[in-house]
Amino acid sequence: MNLRNPWPVLPIVAGLASGLLTGCGTESGDAGADGSGVVVGMSDDILSTDPASGYDPGSWLLFNNVFQSLLGFPKGATEPRPDAAESCGFADTGTKVYRCTLREGLKFSNGDPLTSKDVKFSFDRMLKINDPDGPAIMFPTLEKVSTPDRKTVVFELNTPDATFPSKIASGAGSIVDHREYDADGLREDGEAVGSGPYRLESFANDRAVFSVNEHYKGSAETKNSGVTLEFFHGDQNALKKAVQDAEVDIAYRGLTAEAINDIDRADDGTGGVEIVEGSSAEVQHLVFNMDDPVAGKLGVRRAIAHLIDRDALVRDIHQGTASPLYSIVPAGIGGHNTAFFDTYGARPSKAEAAAALEEEGITGKVKLTLWSTPSRYGPATDQELKAIARQLNASGLFDADVESVPFAQYEKDIAAGKYGVYVKGWVPDYPDADNFTGPFFGEGNVLDNNYDAGTITRTLLPRTAAQSDRSATDEDFGRIQDIVAEDIPVLPLWQAKQYAVVRDGVYGLEYCLDASTVFRFWELSKA
Secondary structure, three states: OOOOOOOOOOOOOOOOHHHEEOOOOOOOOOOOEOOOOEEEEEOOOOOOOOOOOOOOHHHHHHHHHHOOOOEEOOOOOOOOEEOOEEEEEEOOOOOOEEEEEEOOOOEOOOOOEOOHHHHHHHHHHHHHHOOOOOHHHHOOOEEEEEEEEOOEEEEEEOOOOOOHHHHHHOHHHOOOOOOOOOOOOOOOOOOOOOOOOEEEEEEOOOEEEEEEOOOOOOOOOOOOOEEEEEEOOOOHHHHHHHHHOOOOOEEEOOOOHHHHHHHHHHHOOOOOEEEEEEOOOOEEEEEEOOOOOOOOOHHHHHHHHHHOOHHHHHHHHOOOOEEEOOOOOOOOOOOOOOHHHHHHOOOOOHHHHHHHHHHOOOOOOEEEEEEEOOOOOOOOHHHHHHHHHHHHHHOOOEEEEEEEOOHHHHHHHHHOOOOOEEEEEEOOOOOOHHHHOHHHOOOOOOOOOOOOOOHHHHHHHHHHHOOOOHHHHHHHHHHHHHHHHHHOOEEEEEEEOEEEEEEOOEEOHHHHOOOOOOOOHHHOEEO
């Protein structure tokens, strides 16, 4: 998801790993599916109930459950599959015309029929409104949407884009009822009318209530009678207490390391709660301003790459809740390689770092400031940057310090080119290597680091975008990752895992924590 709204990683203190569970409730899930309602607590807010605006984790959680997209990501899937559509496919070999046929009998939660007119309306509306906090930014290739008949939708693209199916499978592809939404403005009444598995019954400051949508026709099979979201507005202690006191069935996102450790220690294996680990494609990078007089020097960047100890960061700062990352494309995503490991190794090397600086003509200590922001990319970001500064300084080659500023100022300063080295987090909009490469390079990229990507932007990304067989893009994405390791406009640090706390007797949570970032209400059940 856009860097403005990343999902924070949840660090856990040492000693907790033995208490973590993967696949919690897998065997018992069906037995517990008696239709009971499930209560989920989270620290995030839902910033919008209108898909033309929301581009944050809380809003997309709502969109993925209340609205349908033509395609979706079922549990464990990285390739989109039909949902509101009966079938979809490129109508040409150049991946510039994409055609979908809708299922028969689709209806919105209010009983209105869903036809191709609603699909066209939804995309046209999103692009026309072009809300700065919305997902229109994901569709620069979408030229025109047409509807030959009530069941057929045709998307015409201005350039080949084989990732278009994944984009419309995300929350950005949510279909709204043209009778219920203004074509020119956002809905601001806190209501939502979609055709997804759930309908939004009520939405207030502290709670949102969802019931099963009896009109839904799609690939999801609901295993509960409804879901209630309790919002804790960043109050981690209150969220921790709520799951311990059984006021919520699941604590999802936002618990601190200490809170999760306290829950695990208090439970002491006696039952009551379990901690569930899931996969994630969230990543974090150091970013280098290529115009900076210090960080802009390749020898400086290479020296830093030779000195970073990712294993120590994961162990000491993130307590095993992340994995070392050696490329811009994370593990589990097609096309991933280990370019930084292959080029710089896993163990810090003062000798290699010194040689890189010497080749650059640098003989004295390199004075460097690492810029951070305290919470936007996780509660341990400042500590992590300070640990990196200590690693650099321990080599005797750097004189590094850390400055942390509020996020609003942080973004402005990056855009103004004031920082030489800074941190950025990224959560994908869709699980494809394109979403870890395309947004980072070329004019208007989200990093604002003045990197001239050259071959990446002009040749490799256009070629991968035109390839409908995504496995056939592995070589080109591998080359992109190799070039980034050579030029080092960014330095990958870690790839996160996801954690949540669940009460005994609640099942299916493991199906909500994967690289697609879709939290599937319908997979949850309660005994």
